[in-house]
Amino acid sequence: MSQSVVYKHYLRALSKWPKDALRPECRFEDVMQKRIERKFNPSKNVPDGKPAGAVTINEKAEMDQVNAIYSLINNRYTKQYPLGSSFMKPTSNPTHYKDLVRELEEAPNRSWFSSMLNKWKGSLRLS
Amino acid sequence: MASKTCGSCLRAIQRQSRTIPQVRSSNVEHRSELTLFQIRKATFPTVRTFATTPRKSIELPEPNATVASSIPPVTPKRAEGGTKTPEPLSAAEKSAHAAAFQNRKVGGITETYTAYGATELLYKECSRQADYSIPQAKQDNAEVPKTEDGEDLGVGGGWWHDELGLKPTFSTWSQVTMLHIYILSSRFRCFEPDVCRIWQQHLLDHFFYDMENKMAVSHGMHARGTRNKYLKDVFVQWRGVLAAYDEGLAKNDAVLAGALWRNVFKASEDVDIVKLAMIVSFMRRTLNKLDAMDDMMIMQAKLEFSSPDMEKELVAKKSKALEDTRPTQVKVKQGKK
Numbered sequence: 001m002s003q004s005v006v007y008k009h010y011l012r013a014l015s016k017w018p019k020d021a022l023r024p025e026c027r028f029e030d031v032m033q034k035r036i037e038r039k040f041n042p043s044k045n046v047p048d049g050k051p052a053g054a055v056t057i058n059e060k061a062e063m064d065q066v067n068a069i070y071s072l073i074n075n076r077y078t079k080q081y082p083l084g085s086s087f088m089k090p091t092s093n094p095t096h097y098k099d100l101v102r103e104l105e106e107a108p109n110r111s112w113f114s115s116m117l118n119k120w121k122g123s124l125r126l127s
Numbered sequence: 128m129a130s131k132t133c134g135s136c137l138r139a140i141q142r143q144s145r146t147i148p149q150v151r152s153s154n155v156e157h158r159s160e161l162t163l164f165q166i167r168k169a170t171f172p173t174v175r176t177f178a179t180t181p182r183k184s185i186e187l188p189e190p191n192a193t194v195a196s197s198i199p200p201v202t203p204k205r206a207e208g209g210t211k212t213p214e215p216l217s218a219a220e221k222s223a224h225a226a227a228f229q230n231r232k233v234g235g236i237t238e239t240y241t242a243y244g245a246t247e248l249l250y251k252e253c254s255r256q257a258d259y260s261i262p263q264a265k266q267d268n269a270e271v272p273k274t275e276d277g278e279d280l281g282v283g284g285g286w287w288h289d290e291l292g293l294k295p296t297f298s299t300w301s302q303v304t305m306l307h308i309y310i311l312s313s314r315f316r317c318f319e320p321d322v323c324r325i326w327q328q329h330l331l332d333h334f335f336y337d338m339e340n341k342m343a344v345s346h347g348m349h350a351r352g353t354r355n356k357y358l359k360d361v362f363v364q365w366r367g368v369l370a371a372y373d374e375g376l377a378k379n380d381a382v383l384a385g386a387l388w389r390n391v392f393k394a395s396e397d398v399d400i401v402k403l404a405m406i407v408s409f410m411r412r413t414l415n416k417l418d419a420m421d422d423m424m425i426m427q428a429k430l431e432f433s434s435p436d437m438e439k440e441l442v443a444k445k446s447k448a449l450e451d452t453r454p455t456q457v458k459v460k461q462g463k464k
Binding site for chain 2: 017067084093
């Protein structure tokens with residue numbers, strides 16, 4: 001069943017899922033990969049030689065799942081319901097989202113010392 | 128937390144109780160005590176009578192108490208003698224009130240009182256989405272059913288339990304409520320800085336008071352230490368939720384879906400991705416609608432959340448990528464990464 005269209009779509013869709021550097025132990029694409037291997041290639045994952053039960057794959061349901069993955073990677077909902085600058089540059093802190101994204105990108109690459117320094121700097125509020 | 132009296136109130140009570148004269152049998156001593164009291168009264172002209180109970184005698188709700196909110200109501204019933212019932216407001220009075228509210232000056236000293244009442248209503252709207260109850264908590268010596276992970280299992284309805292298939296437990300309720308509080312909180316971020324801080328803080332406070340109430344009444348946690356431990360855990364979860372959903376909004380739908388998957392679905396392998404996409408769509412649509420709303424409309428707290436069920440059609444729309452049947456160049460990842 002590994003040649004099925006749905007399986008191929010799954011692989012393609014999951015390969016396009018954005019990589020998360022901050023949470024390497026809990027990745028959506030990895031867990032979904034395990035799931036589709038379990039469903040589409042059950043014989044591969046049976047180590048003790050039990051006869052693999054015929055897992056009936058509901059093609060339509062799986063197609064819906066893949067369709068949902070594609071809709072997420074193609075940003076369908078952001079395009080349908082855009083958030084303007086009144087929201088993304090909020091009055092109380094216009095650089096909130098920019099600062100957050102920068103912080104999340106820098107965090108995995110910090111050494112222990114510089115992350116401690118950052119923590120102490122953050123606990124001092126001068127305003 | 129809700130059951131602590133502040134230090135200055137306690138000092139005021141202790142000072143006041145020291146001025147109350149001790150009644151003694153001897154007349155002479157009684158007279159001198161009275162004089163002393165009069166002197167003290169002169170030096171402390173503003174002795175106030177407090178109705179606050181001292182810290183030690185605050186009672187928690189009984190195990191069989193109803194699951195009432197521990198938050199005192201914003202408009203308490205007037206304790207009047209007789210059978211006078213307050214007359215309902217006429218339509219003209221109601222519209223006058225609404226107009227007065229509309230034209231009020233935002234910010235200032237009284238903002239916190241307005242915010243407290245309005246956020247209570249908004250919070251109630253957030254918490255009713257995945258609300259649940261534990262009927263065994265009211266019965267004596269009844270065994271509460273547990274989930275596989277050892278959590279107390281309750282009963283509850285709504286889209287999140289019935290269609291999404293989440294179990295009616297405390298953690299489900301807290302995650303779904305946090306999602307809705309996040310939506311409101313990020314809209315509050317668009318207020319002025321000092322106003323925003325007040326509204327966000329009150330909304331969060333209502334959530335934590337209600338959580339502690341649920342823990343004490345429905346889950347039998349009468350020890351303050353146990354409740355505090357779980358409240359601290361949920362606070363850490365809330366900060367994580369804030370950062371993760373903000374990252375999702377700032378980046379793209381897939382990142383937001385990942386955040387929802389980790390938090391609401393606890394990174395489960397058997398997540399229904401269609402429903403996950405529906406929740407992403409629901410979040411974005413709600414935020415889009417809230418963004419378009421006037422600040423004053425939100426401060427009047429006349430809001431109701433819709434259900435992610437409405438996103439079914441948008442999610443079911445066939446993606447163009449499905450028509451692309453070129454052979455894929457992707458290699459299957461071998462083994463666990």
